[in-house]
Amino acid sequence: MIVRRIGALILRRISLLPLPDRTSFHSSAASNRRFSNHFFDDDEGGSAIYRLALKFQRPTTVEVEPSSRNRISLIGTVDEPPKVMNTRSDKFGVQTRLNVKNPFDSDCRFKIKLQMWMKMGKICMEHVKPGDFIYVSGVLGSFSVATLDKQLIIYYKVTVRELSFVTHLGERSTTRECKELESEQGEASMGSYDSQLYLWQVFFTNPFEWWDNRKSKKNPRQPDFKHKDTGEALWLNPNDPPWINKQLQLLDSKLAEGLGDRESRRYSISEWVYDE
Numbered sequence: 001m002i003v004r005r006i007g008a009l010i011l012r013r014i015s016l017l018p019l020p021d022r023t024s025f026h027s028s029a030a031s032n033r034r035f036s037n038h039f040f041d042d043d044e045g046g047s048a049i050y051r052l053a054l055k056f057q058r059p060t061t062v063e064v065e066p067s068s069r070n071r072i073s074l075i076g077t078v079d080e081p082p083k084v085m086n087t088r089s090d091k092f093g094v095q096t097r098l099n100v101k102n103p104f105d106s107d108c109r110f111k112i113k114l115q116m117w118m119k120m121g122k123i124c125m126e127h128v129k130p131g132d133f134i135y136v137s138g139v140l141g142s143f144s145v146a147t148l149d150k151q152l153i154i155y156y157k158v159t160v161r162e163l164s165f166v167t168h169l170g171e172r173s174t175t176r177e178c179k180e181l182e183s184e185q186g187e188a189s190m191g192s193y194d195s196q197l198y199l200w201q202v203f204f205t206n207p208f209e210w211w212d213n214r215k216s217k218k219n220p221r222q223p224d225f226k227h228k229d230t231g232e233a234l235w236l237n238p239n240d241p242p243w244i245n246k247q248l249q250l251l252d253s254k255l256a257e258g259l260g261d262r263e264s265r266r267y268s269i270s271e272w273v274y275d276e
Contacts, residue, residue, distance in 0.1 A: 055229075072158060073137040073201055075166055076100035079111055082124050094121035096128065098136065098158075103195045113157040114138075120160055128163075135201075135243055137162040164243040166197060197241070199234055204247055210234075 076098040085093040094116045101109035114136060116124045128134065138160040144152040203210055203225060210225045214236075217224065223233030236244075 070140045071137065072140040073135070073204060074098060074100050074112070074158065075133070075135050075197055075201055078128055078130050078132045078134060081130055082116075082128055084121075084125070085115070091117055092121050093117050094124045096124070098134070103198045113143075113155065114160050115157055116160045116163070120163065124160075124163065133166045135162075135164045135166050135241075136160045164241065166243075167239075167241050196234070199232060200244055203234060204251075207251055 079097040079099040082094045082096040085095050087093055096114050097111050098114050099109065099111050136158060138158045140156065140158055142154050142156050144154050146152055207225075209229070210227050212225060213222060214224050224236045225234040226232070236248075
């Protein structure tokens with residue numbers, strides 16, 4: 001009896017409460033659709049906040065082999081004739097200097113010593129000369145030189161593991177070919193063959209920062225690779241230097257072997273195949 005009275009009293013109190021205006025609520029939600037969409041409505045992979053969190057999440061932790069540490073790749077002009085180094089060991093060594101410049105700023109440049117040992121040194125002595133435009137990859141190191149007042153100055157060097165000649169813009173046969181190359185590369189083209197080579201160098205430094213569209217592109221004007229953050233684009237071209245295709249083949253083989261993951265791991269090419 002008492003339970004029935006309490007239940008009836010609760011129902012009576014609830015019936016006296018004012019109902020929300022569903023019309024005003026609907027109009028308010030409609031007028032603030034931008035707010036709603038920002039948090040929930042996104043058919044292209046989640047909300048904007050979720051995508052932003054993914055974009056700036058903490059980089060993954062990977063294991064790095066000792067041979068891959070301090071790897072560096074440079075493109076520049078040979079600044080001085082290769083010279084045989086005087087070493088106390090039986091190792092044959094050659095050194096020269098590379099002049100590296102920023103293709104986007106002619107006033108921004110630096111020079112760095114190159115050292116080649118054994119077979120690479122013999123190849124350098126045989127084929128490399130001042131003025132050659134080359135690509136080198138190796139291990140970054142340093143050495144110190146004492147001044148007259150016994151102060152040590154630190155300089156940097158690269159122990160070269162891979163070397164390739166790069167086709168320079170001035171070596172192309174006609175200006176028309178250059179214009180055709182730039183037009184094929186679309187609106188996102190860097191507008192300069194040298195700039196494209198520099199961009200390829202950036203790509204191979206960390207290919208997992210780029211979208212690989214080679215198998216999914218529906219239009220040949222679409223880029224083969226596109227940077228995930230900056231939107232910079234790269235197109236494969238028959239006139240590309242051989243080292244570009246060779247490096248891509250090595251990257252694809254590493255991915256096929258399960259040694260890399262485009263979406264979750266950072267990867268640097270550790271070794272290229274060198275054609276003698």
